[in-house]
Amino acid sequence: MSDFSYQEKSILGSLAAMLVVYTYYFGSTLRDLGRREFGNGGLARLVFAVIALIVIEIVYHIVLALESHPEPKDERDTLIESKAYKTAYFFLATGISLLAAGIIVFNTLALHSHEALGTVSAFATVNLILLAMVLAESAKFLTQLFYYRRGLR
Amino acid sequence: MTSSRIRNNVRRLRFNASEMTQQELAERVGVTRQTVIAIEGEKYSPSLEVAFRIARVFGVPLEEVFQYEATAP
Numbered sequence: 001m002s003d004f005s006y007q008e009k010s011i012l013g014s015l016a017a018m019l020v021v022y023t024y025y026f027g028s029t030l031r032d033l034g035r036r037e038f039g040n041g042g043l044a045r046l047v048f049a050v051i052a053l054i055v056i057e058i059v060y061h062i063v064l065a066l067e068s069h070p071e072p073k074d075e076r077d078t079l080i081e082s083k084a085y086k087t088a089y090f091f092l093a094t095g096i097s098l099l100a101a102g103i104i105v106f107n108t109l110a111l112h113s114h115e116a117l118g119t120v121s122a123f124a125t126v127n128l129i130l131l132a133m134v135l136a137e138s139a140k141f142l143t144q145l146f147y148y149r150r151g152l153r
Numbered sequence: 154m155t156s157s158r159i160r161n162n163v164r165r166l167r168f169n170a171s172e173m174t175q176q177e178l179a180e181r182v183g184v185t186r187q188t189v190i191a192i193e194g195e196k197y198s199p200s201l202e203v204a205f206r207i208a209r210v211f212g213v214p215l216e217e218v219f220q221y222e223a224t225a226p
Contacts (some may be wrong), residue, residue, distance in 0.1 A: 005185070005187040006185075007185075007187070071185040071186070071187070072185075074183070074184040074185050074188050075184065075188075075199070075200055075203060076184070076185070076187075076188045076191060076197055076199075077185070077188075148187075150196070151191055151194070151195075151196025151197055152191075152196065152197045152198070153158075153195070153196060153197070153198070
């Protein structure tokens with residue numbers, strides 16, 4: 001990692017922290033997806049995950065600032081970031097569209113089915129939206145790392 | 154379709170300017186050292202404003218720093 005710039009180290013740290021926290025969160029939440037309501041347990045876990053992510057990010061960036069020379073963003077950083085946001089928007093829009101279509105199809109099938117399929121709960125919907133956001137953010141970080149390594153020719 | 158490539162002499166101009174470091178050039182132009190490295194490696198074409206600032210640091214016309222090459226494939 002010695003040839004990585006400050007911005008790349010910052011992005012790598014944020015990506016790693018997000019993947020660790022949300023892998024734990026979604027892993028422990030997966031078994032609760034069948035629940036009907038977004039109850040206290042699920043909400044507490046989500047709040048804990050968000051706080052843990054913020055704390056990890058702050059500690060990591062303090063250590064990074066002490067170990068390497070922090071550089072303010074310049075026009076290249078901004079350009080790379082704008083390209084990354086484009087990728088993230090594509091992932092987020094696709095994820096939300098697929099989710100909406102999936103819920104409509106599932107609920108329509110459930111309505112016309114003789115079996116008790118139930119409908120998609122608020123708990124599941126909130127977590128699937130969160131998953132789409134995490135995937136979009138991961139795509140943003142990976143796009144930034146790609147352009148930092150490959151260049152912008 | 155025409156492909157283009159912008160070449161530059163930043164590395165040579167740095168050495169001619171009393172072996173100016175990438176960090177010093179970056180500070181004088183107002184970009185990061187990583188951006189200077191990317192420009193020298195022709196992995197990034199800077200904005201017109203940064204290009205003019207680089208030329209001003211070396212005291213030469215823009216054309217002496219950057220050259221535009223257009224080639225038909």
